[in-house]
Amino acid sequence: MNNTSETDRNTTASELTLHDEFKSIAPAINVAEGEITIIAGPCSAESRAQTIRTATELARQGIKIFRAGLWKPRTRPGCFEGCGTIGLEWLAEVKERTGMLTATEIACPSHAELALKAGVDILWIGARTTTNPFAVQEIAQALSGIDIPMMVKNPANPDLDLWIGALQRLRNAGVKRLSAIHRGFSSYGTRLHRNPPQWRIPIELHRRIPSLQLICDPSHIGGKRQLIAPLSQQAIDLGFNGLIIESHCTPDTALSDSSQQITPQRLHEILQSLTLRQQDTLNADLTSLRQQIDQLDSELLEILAKRMNVALEIGRLKKSHNLPVLQPQRYEALMKSRVEEAAALGLDRDFTSSILAALHAESVNRQLNL
Ligand code: PEP
Numbered sequence: 001m002n003n004t005s006e007t008d009r010n011t012t013a014s015e016l017t018l019h020d021e022f023k024s025i026a027p028a029i030n031v032a033e034g035e036i037t038i039i040a041g042p043c044s045a046e047s048r049a050q051t052i053r054t055a056t057e058l059a060r061q062g063i064k065i066f067r068a069g070l071w072k073p074r075t076r077p078g079c080f081e082g083c084g085t086i087g088l089e090w091l092a093e094v095k096e097r098t099g100m101l102t103a104t105e106i107a108c109p110s111h112a113e114l115a116l117k118a119g120v121d122i123l124w125i126g127a128r129t130t131t132n133p134f135a136v137q138e139i140a141q142a143l144s145g146i147d148i149p150m151m152v153k154n155p156a157n158p159d160l161d162l163w164i165g166a167l168q169r170l171r172n173a174g175v176k177r178l179s180a181i182h183r184g185f186s187s188y189g190t191r192l193h194r195n196p197p198q199w200r201i202p203i204e205l206h207r208r209i210p211s212l213q214l215i216c217d218p219s220h221i222g223g224k225r226q227l228i229a230p231l232s233q234q235a236i237d238l239g240f241n242g243l244i245i246e247s248h249c250t251p252d253t254a255l256s257d258s259s260q261q262i263t264p265q266r267l268h269e270i271l272q273s274l275t276l277r278q279q280d281t282l283n284a285d286l287t288s289l290r291q292q293i294d295q296l297d298s299e300l301l302e303i304l305a306k307r308m309n310v311a312l313e314i315g316r317l318k319k320s321h322n323l324p325v326l327q328p329q330r331y332e333a334l335m336k337s338r339v340e341e342a343a344a345l346g347l348d349r350d351f352t353s354s355i356l357a358a359l360h361a362e363s364v365n366r367q368l369n370l
């Protein structure tokens with residue numbers, strides 16, 4: 001993870017403030033305990049017909065929040081850069097016909113103003129925009145004093161502070177409903193995922209701001225249809241509150257992100273196949289196992305302290321008889337027999353050796369200091 005050092009150096013203080021800062025922030029989307037929210041729709045609104053058809057099919061599958069990009073920040077010029085303002089009319093029609101909430105990406109204040117005027121229900125800041133604090137700050141100012149649910153995608157680069165910074169800029173401007181979307185991080189070269197998930201980054205975000213709603217975007221992480229189901233399940237297992245999934249009425253002809261879009265029917269099948277976590281049972285099981293770990297750790301520490309005291313006794317004896325502290329044969333024999341004993345208990349030999357080496361080094365140190 002890049003650039004976390006600034007925050008890490010000051011972890012406790014900054015974490016406390018972050019907790020406080022976000023205490024009053026509500027999630028962008030209401031999700032009942034133990035459930036997950038689904039946002040679905042095409043990468044881009046391409047035409048009125050494609051938008052309405054996709055939305056109608058999704059509504060039929062029970063989807064309640066419709067996404068569609070109107071202004072598309074593409075990595076390379078020449079790609080489809082979105083339908084622009086005209087798409088706002090299509091989104092309004094989707095809302096009227098299906099009753100779904102609508103969501104779109106904004107990248108500058110004018111997008112924000114246009115989308116708000118057109119009655120779009122939820123806005124998000126895309127990965128390429130989150131990387132730029134100037135752009136985020138301008139959007140935050142444009143939203144100042146307006147109660148609109150906002151979602152912030154992680155920056156394309158794996159920089160947790162930049163992600164948190166964008167969330168803070170919106171919060172400081174008075175945005176009251178705020179969530180984060182994890183869409184994976186750019187990386188160079190061939191790899192399984194289009195944007196590898198680097199789960200430890202959203203997990204760390206959750207640790208720093210536990211009250212923040214986290215939504216996962218398996219479409220942009222995976223970049224391939226077949227990765228959407230496993231990534232969605234992973235996100236659920238990690239405790240994400242929702243999924244944003246790209247769905248298109250005819251994915252093969254999509255003008256952007258064709259290879260990662262799925263039909264509303266396929267989306268339905270995937271959602272059916274996912275297992276929601278049994279939060280209550282999981283929590284109870286975890287608590288009980290953690291209690292066992294706590295107890296075992298205490299016993300281990302007590303035994304370590306006792307062992308160190310015996311080592312000191314030995315040290316005193318050696319000193320009074322002018323014996324050397326280090327006795328290599330004894331050390332060799334001890335290592336060998338302990339590693340065998342540990343292996344018989346199912347413990348890894350290297351793991352045991354490294355623990356014994358650390359123990360021995362500390363004993364020798366203490367004996368030398370007598
Ligand atoms: C999108 O949601 O279509 C999009 C452009 O995503 P990202 O900002 O995550 O690349």
Ligand code: MN
Pocket residue numbers: 043044220246256257
């Ligand atoms: Mn897309």
